[in-house]
Amino acid sequence: MQPRACIRLAFVLIPLVATVGCRSERLPNVVDYNYHVKPILSDRCYSCHGPDAAARQANLRLDTRAGLLDSLLADDSIPVVPGSRQSTLYRRVTSKDIHFRMPPPESNLTLSERDIAMLGKWIDQGANVKNHWSFVPPSKPQIAELTDESWPRGPIDKFVLAKMEEMGHKPSAAADRATLLRRVSLDLTGLPPTPEELDAFLSDETEDAYEKAVDRLLASSRYGERWAWNWLDAARYADTNGYQGDPVRTMWPWRDWVIQAINSNMPYDDFTVLQLAGDLLRDASAEHILPTAFNRNHMYNGEGGRIPEETRIENVFDRLETVGTVWMGLTLTCARCHDHKYDPISHNEYFSLFDFFNQTSETGSGYNGSVPPVLDVSSSTNKTKLAALVRGVQAASARVAELEARIFPHAPGETAGDSPLARGLLGEHVDALHLSPDKRSSYYLGLLLKDVAPHHAGYSPLLRELLDANAARDQQRQQNTLIMVMDQLKEPRETFVLVRGSYNQPADTVAPGTPRFLPPMERQGRPDRLALARWLVSPAHPLTARVTVNRFWQAFFGTGIVATPGDFGAQGELPSHPELLDFLAVDFVESGWNVKALHRQIVTSATYRQSSQRTSDADPDNKWLARGPRMRLPSWMIRDQALQLSGLLTDSVGGPPVFPYQPEGVWNEATFGQVTYSQDSGGDLYRRSLYTFWRRIVGPTSFFDNADRQVCTVRSVRTNTPLHALVTLNDVTYVEAARVMAERIMEVASEDTTRIRFAFRQATARLPDQEEEATLRRRLDLLRAEYRDKPEAATALLAVGEAARSDRLDTVEHAAFTGIAMLLLNLDETITKQ
Numbered sequence: 001m002q003p004r005a006c007i008r009l010a011f012v013l014i015p016l017v018a019t020v021g022c023r024s025e026r027l028p029n030v031v032d033y034n035y036h037v038k039p040i041l042s043d044r045c046y047s048c049h050g051p052d053a054a055a056r057q058a059n060l061r062l063d064t065r066a067g068l069l070d071s072l073l074a075d076d077s078i079p080v081v082p083g084s085r086q087s088t089l090y091r092r093v094t095s096k097d098i099h100f101r102m103p104p105p106e107s108n109l110t111l112s113e114r115d116i117a118m119l120g121k122w123i124d125q126g127a128n129v130k131n132h133w134s135f136v137p138p139s140k141p142q143i144a145e146l147t148d149e150s151w152p153r154g155p156i157d158k159f160v161l162a163k164m165e166e167m168g169h170k171p172s173a174a175a176d177r178a179t180l181l182r183r184v185s186l187d188l189t190g191l192p193p194t195p196e197e198l199d200a201f202l203s204d205e206t207e208d209a210y211e212k213a214v215d216r217l218l219a220s221s222r223y224g225e226r227w228a229w230n231w232l233d234a235a236r237y238a239d240t241n242g243y244q245g246d247p248v249r250t251m252w253p254w255r256d257w258v259i260q261a262i263n264s265n266m267p268y269d270d271f272t273v274l275q276l277a278g279d280l281l282r283d284a285s286a287e288h289i290l291p292t293a294f295n296r297n298h299m300y301n302g303e304g305g306r307i308p309e310e311t312r313i314e315n316v317f318d319r320l321e322t323v324g325t326v327w328m329g330l331t332l333t334c335a336r337c338h339d340h341k342y343d344p345i346s347h348n349e350y351f352s353l354f355d356f357f358n359q360t361s362e363t364g365s366g367y368n369g370s371v372p373p374v375l376d377v378s379s380s381t382n383k384t385k386l387a388a389l390v391r392g393v394q395a396a397s398a399r400v401a402e403l404e405a406r407i408f409p410h411a412p413g414e415t416a417g418d419s420p421l422a423r424g425l426l427g428e429h430v431d432a433l434h435l436s437p438d439k440r441s442s443y444y445l446g447l448l449l450k451d452v453a454p455h456h457a458g459y460s461p462l463l464r465e466l467l468d469a470n471a472a473r474d475q476q477r478q479q480n481t482l483i484m485v486m487d488q489l490k491e492p493r494e495t496f497v498l499v500r501g502s503y504n505q506p507a508d509t510v511a512p513g514t515p516r517f518l519p520p521m522e523r524q525g526r527p528d529r530l531a532l533a534r535w536l537v538s539p540a541h542p543l544t545a546r547v548t549v550n551r552f553w554q555a556f557f558g559t560g561i562v563a564t565p566g567d568f569g570a571q572g573e574l575p576s577h578p579e580l581l582d583f584l585a586v587d588f589v590e591s592g593w594n595v596k597a598l599h600r601q602i603v604t605s606a607t608y609r610q611s612s613q614r615t616s617d618a619d620p621d622n623k624w625l626a627r628g629p630r631m632r633l634p635s636w637m638i639r640d641q642a643l644q645l646s647g648l649l650t651d652s653v654g655g656p657p658v659f660p661y662q663p664e665g666v667w668n669e670a671t672f673g674q675v676t677y678s679q680d681s682g683g684d685l686y687r688r689s690l691y692t693f694w695r696r697i698v699g700p701t702s703f704f705d706n707a708d709r710q711v712c713t714v715r716s717v718r719t720n721t722p723l724h725a726l727v728t729l730n731d732v733t734y735v736e737a738a739r740v741m742a743e744r745i746m747e748v749a750s751e752d753t754t755r756i757r758f759a760f761r762q763a764t765a766r767l768p769d770q771e772e773e774a775t776l777r778r779r780l781d782l783l784r785a786e787y788r789d790k791p792e793a794a795t796a797l798l799a800v801g802e803a804a805r806s807d808r809l810d811t812v813e814h815a816a817f818t819g820i821a822m823l824l825l826n827l828d829e830t831i832t833k834q
Contacts, residue, residue, distance in 0.1 A: 190226030224263030242696035249369030302367025312364030329568035736801025
């Protein structure tokens with residue numbers, strides 16, 4: 001910069017600095033780099049001066065300590081000089097010269113006065129630069145001294161209360177016991193307490209009555225069913241492949257394994273290792289291999305004309321990015337095409353991670369729901385039958401290959417499709433000949449049989465034999481329970497950096513490895529998925545435990561301690577209670593990754609037990625946890641609750657997916673009439689939502705707020721629109737549940753008051769007050785009058801659903817109480833956890 005320009009800039013800066021300085025009283029006493037400065041730099045500067053080398057301007061990097069404090073700029077200045085407001089960074093963000101100011105006007109980015117004041121105060125205080133908070137291994141923090149020591153029940157409460165006192169809040173009173181039991185029952189099992197469970201709890205006056213109720217819920221088989229749902233969303237579990245045709249796959253044995261693992265309180269590190277790399281354990285059995293279906297839950301594109309290698313590469317992308325989200329809370333997808341713009345993950349490092357999932361024998365070919373590698377979990381008889389038929393295919397394939405070697409001679413290492421005699425054939429025929437005979441589809445074999453075989457003696461009968469052997473094998477495969485799993489190639493496949501993530505633009509080769517900003521992996525030879533899984537759950541890893549406990553916290557409180565559960569990087573939200581998060585993460589590891597112990601610790605805390613009632617407009621999002629959690633139940637839980645309250649719920653664990661009520665034509669519309677929905681009957685109509693068949697391209701219609709299961713999802717969507725009420729007031733499931741619930745109500749007593757009180761308590765876990773009871777009685781009288789005038793409407797209402805109806809009940813009375821039950825099932829208090 002020229003001296004005259006410096007003088008002019010100095011005069012320009014004087015009023016700005018004064019203006020900014022006068023706002024410094026609103027700044028924290030100590031400006032923390034991670035919590036106050038880095039978010040400003042990340043939002044306003046990193047796109048041009050961050051980790052992405054290709055996008056970096058002026059060779060200036062502001063995401064590292066060296067870049068901020070040591071790098072030389074073109075004018076030989078240093079971006080930040082601790083203690084000096086003449087630091088180039090500060091001068092440029094405060095300049096009025098549009099040619100000098102940063103961010104430049106064309107970026108459409110601006111800094112607020114408070115942002116500038118924050119940067120200035122940080123520089124004044126020494127410009128201390130720290131590593132990103134989530135990339136530093138957590139350590140157990142000291143618990144702060146509190147003004148009020150009477151409220152906390154444990155460490156969680158002490159951290160929460162310390163933050164409350166800092167923010168000027170006080171804890172709420174404890175929730176009443178009935179509300180608390182309903183809350184914790186929904187949280188731990190996904191179902192409300194029965195009247196009997198509620199009575200038993202309220203009558204237990206012992207000091208540890210609540211803790212005993214929590215232990216009962218944790219021991220219930222329903223616990224695994226409730227918590228499996230969150231994992232299935234993260235694992236993108238569905239019963240079809242997706243894409244055009246959307247063929248059915250058999251993955252439910254893995255879903256049942258998840259339920260069993262959660263119910264048995266499998267340590268989370270074992271839960272991780274088995275799903276990512278169980279097949280690589282020494283002497284791995286079927287019980288170890290089955291969990292690796294986690295890695296094959298992704299969509300699978302088998303559309304006609306699809307290039308197999310493109311499909312295979314996209315499947316590997318999905319596996320890697322799912323692991324990045326679930327275990328590390330990192331947005332790895334950005335680095336497919338270039339260095340990450342905000343986090344220190346390079347393009348090359350992305351493909352080093354990619355290599356771990358690039359070593360399975362999956363080829364990208366195939367279109368059905370059991371694309372190899374697969375695990376047969378059928379009966380021993382069916383396994384034996386299939387094995388014999390596979391050997392028959394291999395034998396027939398060998399005979400075809402032997403003849404083709406004479407018909408289409410080719411050099412070693414080449415295929416029949418490379419033979420000079422194959423050049424005159426059509427493209428698809430050559431494509432078929434490039435595959436070994438046992439890898440050819442029926443379509444390819446049929447083409448060769450029709451167009452090529454007639455010109456070569458002895459070729460037709462061998463192809464027909466192979467075609468028949470394939471058909472017999474495939475027919476048996478459909479009878480067997482085959483689940484897609486992982487395996488490992490004996491000879492490693494080369495992994496290339498793919499230019500802009502394109503499958504057909506390989507560049508340099510890379511070796512398997514992990515990002516340099518994270519602790520190194522222990523190496524004994526070439527690292528594989530097993531090494532990666534063990535690295536993720538090593539105590540030194542800074543992310544896995546934090547990310548995991550944060551998702552659990554989100555499930556209980558609606559929002560995580562970090563509000564962006566899939567992004568713990570520079571663009572993610574900062575933790576509201578960083579000390580609490582680190583305490584829980586370290587404690588989780590020290591407990592042996594004990595999930596039930598973590599859940600028990602959370603739900604027995606005073607923080608969790610608070611009333612959810614708002615007493616002021618302060619902290620509307622409950623960020624500082626000065627009241628208990630209150631949120632609308634997810635749609636799947638609303639359905640399960642309706643089945644439970646009606647008495648219809650079929651309480652059995654596991655098994656193949658079921659087909660409950662669904663509006664006609666939904667599948668026809670999505671599959672061009674190729675696939676129709678075949679509804680189940682009997683008890684399968686009333687299984688828990690977890691077991692509902694999930695078609696990937698059109699999910700179950702009753703789950704109006706759920707992840708679509710096409711990609712990994714770790715943040716649930718909570719919405720409330722009139723469309724939801726159209727489901728819960730009109731769908732067959734809810735109307736039938738209401739009429740069956742009405743039967744239960746009517747069987748309790750003959751007197752209206754008793755019936756209304758019973759029904760209200762069953763739905764809400766409390767008795768109605770006088771006004772509520774009077775409102776319900778008036779509504780009941782109106783319904784009776786309406787159905788007396790329109791008996792045909794009563795008859796039609798009571799005919800909804802397949803559940804049998806008692807002939808002993810008066811039609812008008814039953815219809816009227818069905819209306820009351822429907823009202824209660826749709827109460828805000830009923831469909832809300834509070």
